[in-house]
Amino acid sequence: MKLNLDKPICFFDLETTGTNIATDRIVEISILKVFPNGNKESHTWKVNPEMPIPPVVSAIHGITDEMVANEPTFKELAPKVYSLIKDSDLGGFNSNRFDIPLLAEELLRAGVDFEMKNTLSIDVQTIFHKMEKRTLEAAYKFYCNKDLTNAHSAEADTMATFEVLEAQIERYDALENNTKYLAQFSSHKKFADFAGFIGFDKQGNEVFAFGKHRGSKVEDILENEPGYFGWLLNADFPLYTKKILTAIKLRKLNNKLD
Template identity: 75%
Template sequence: MKLNLSKPICFFDLETTGTNIATDRIVELAILKVFPNGNKESKTWLVNPGVPIPEEASAIHGITDEKVAGEPTFRELAREVYQMIQGCDLAGFNSNRFDIPLLAEELLRAGVDFDMKNAVSVDVQTIFHKMEKRTLAAAYQFYCGKELTDAHSATADTQATYEVLLSQLDRYSELTNNVQELAAFSTHNDTVDFAGFIRRDENGEEVFGFGKHKGRSVHEVLEQEPGYFGWMLNADFPLYTKKVLTQIKLSKLNNKLG
């Protein structure tokens, strides 16, 4: 099975200091870039997060403070990483809910204006859970007949994720070998900001996905309660959420001026 691509797709995996999208940091990043002609390019970086790596995180992925002490920070790597994924669709395992939001935070923190407006993302975990409801190691065994011996190594997890997607396409005739349709199938909700604080309703309008204004139009809330915008910008929300909120506010202002 060859993945049917109209442009390159980057399978990627992160190992991190924890699971908080807004505050945790990347300690390892692996990207497997697959081109429409079938060619592949791969790159793995160890990253100095600039903060101590918790023991519980090191126990999972084996990356310690000592191991990354001499490695570059993400800010130093950001342009190289962005250059590799620019113009590509993205794919990963649980990537829509974790890897992409956290990568977006790191890029924005480093001054790189990351955006997914012209790209889609395929979450192989979502396809797997909808079809079989297992973990990555089980998925690799189930679909590929192989044991994932180096789990929680970003390089091994990335390669396994790519192989699992190819096997899923072989196994399920109802899946279409098209990245746009795979992305749609592997998306849990129509989120605007990755983290789900801003979503689209059945009419395609941006609405809040949390708190006292859950389900209400973002435009309506910002117009009726102007202080809510400032509160969100100053609160501990992901940078990408703040960026999307600002874009929505500016679009409303531009419409009024127009």
Template identity: 60%
Template sequence: MNLNLKNPIAFIDLETTGINVAKDRIVEICIVKVNPNGDEEVKTYRVNPEMPIPAKSSAIHGIIDEDVKDEPTFKEIGKTIAKYLEGCDLAGYNSNRFDFPLLAEEFLRADIDFDMKKRKFVDVQTIFHKMEQRTLVAAYKFYCNKELEGAHGAEADTKATYEVLKSQLDKYDILENDIDYLAKYSTQNHNVDFAGFIILDENGVETFNFGKNKGVSVEKVLADQPGYYGWVMNSDFPLYTKKVLTEIKLRGFNK
């Protein structure tokens, strides 16, 4: 089943130096862009992360320092990527918890204004886990009846993710071929920031989701504990979390 699209959708997979959204960097990014008419475009970039790639990460994706030492940095290609993704909704595998938060960090570090709020996000892993509870390799075998050659390579994983989503739509009548629906269905938490440090509670109120203020509204904490904002800003939280917190704080000044 082909996707029913109002906007182009970009399937994205990142290979990185590690799994810390706040600190780790991209070493490879693949984008499979699917247009509403069904045409597909594939772009893959190797990226110099400007930091050593740990051996345990290289063991997963096969990319070592030597492979990327002469490649452009994200800051050098970030505007090209942002332009390519203009007007696209975004999709991936475990992307809401990892790929998109880390990509947002890279854009912020490079001082590139890439508005993530205007997009729909479809996480194929969430749909898969709600239905079957497996990995991408197993998902590809289960839905597409194929072996995933080149697993943990950005391009192979990205193309497989796109194929799995189309097969999920064929298999499950309950799923609607609509990106708004799929984005909502594949969202596990009502995160305000990507990492889930700030969420919307059942009343739609922005609330901290960690530490001593878990379950307390952000506006109340900022009003009652003036030093808490500074602590977050000076601690090892993702840049996007800090950006969201700052927006809430500034919004309070205008009330």
């Protein structure tokens, strides 16, 4: 079944140096841009992460230091990547919890002011787990009756993810064929940041989701404990989390001035 789109959607997959959103880097990125008229545009780049790739990670995705030594850095690729995704919704496999947060970090690190305010994100893994609870390889076999022979290649995983979503829509009558519904269905608990450090209370206020101030309103803590804000900005938190914290603090200040 053809995916019903209101605007383009970019399915993408990252291969990385590890799983730490704040400190690990991209070594390969593949983007499949699907347009409402059904046209597709695909791009895959190897990326020099400017740091060693641990051998245990290379054993998983097959990308070594030597393979990326002469490839562009993500900062060099960032304008091309952002140009592809800036007008699109996003889709991926475990993308809400890993790929989108890590991509946001890399874009911010490259000086690109990445935002998700007007972007929907569809996590195909979440739909799969809610319906079948398996892996991408099993999903590809189950929904598409194909073997994913090149798993952990960003390009193969990206193409498989797109095909699985189309097959999921075909299989499940309960799934509506529109990106807003699919984004809501595939979302987890809502957070203000990607990494899950800032949540929301029942009134929609940002609250800390960790540490000694868990459950407390962020704007109250930042106002009453300015030293805590300084500590957060200097600690090893993701750049996007720091961006959200700064925006909350500035919003509170602007409200006072008004």
